[in-house]
Amino acid sequence: MAVASGMEYLHDRGIFHGLLNSKNVAIIFDEGKNPSGTWNLCRVAVTDYGLPFLRRNFELMPDVQARHAAWLPPEVLLGDEAKMEGDSWSYGIILWELLTGFVPWPGKARDDLTALARKGQLILPLSLQDNYEQPPGYCEVMNDCMRRETQDRPSMRRVLERFRDLSRSWGGDYLPG
Template sequence: MKHHTFLSSKSTAGTPEWMAPEVLRNEPANEKCDVYSFGVILWELVTLRIPWKGLNPMQVVGAVGFQNRRLEIPEDVDPTVAQIIRECWQTEPHLRPSFAQLMSQLRRLQRL
């Protein structure tokens, strides 16, 4: 399903529903921004929902980038997966896991 929510600036382009808060604020970006986006994709996979449905792109920018809001994780989501998502969505990028750490966590889940 294609969304018409493409956001672009001199330094950034993409869809705000999947962007890290610091990217939405046009701050420096690194791998940890991709970790945040991965958390949104993981949320989509476990909820089968569209992120921020009902909000327009500018509302998403305000909610995520400036009000520090995050998507709601339903209570029926596996607690380990919910924790991984929350870690990906840490406000401070340096607190988010690396992709190597995420792979380790996901491999452990695979063995359960």
């Protein structure tokens, strides 16, 4: 939930990441107690926001897009400008990575992903027979983040609210990104 919380913080201030992916989620290990007296094990930080927008004519630089193509939402792959709703898509990809332990679309270049997006087939595989252990509601939030239409994706605030509600029933067993 820390990534969602960080993204909500940015979005509330009118800042979107544009290239959110697991490569720019930092885990910082702490020692000692925090001010509330509980032990800190680690903190999670979203990094590199703003850096992707070293722009030319208000478009993401091609070399930046190529390195992060697997996390780009379909609309960006198809040439639209990055927006906040794209961060929700990218967060859904991170949730998929956390669930499966795999890298999204291995071996696929940006052009391959663009072709899939053009056909409406930019869908990550996840089937019941894969037998991933998942907390109730996790896949629903993940799938909602990766809706094809931007207006159908939840805001990061809504994602965080849903995970907070769901986590009450999970106990301490699951802590999604």
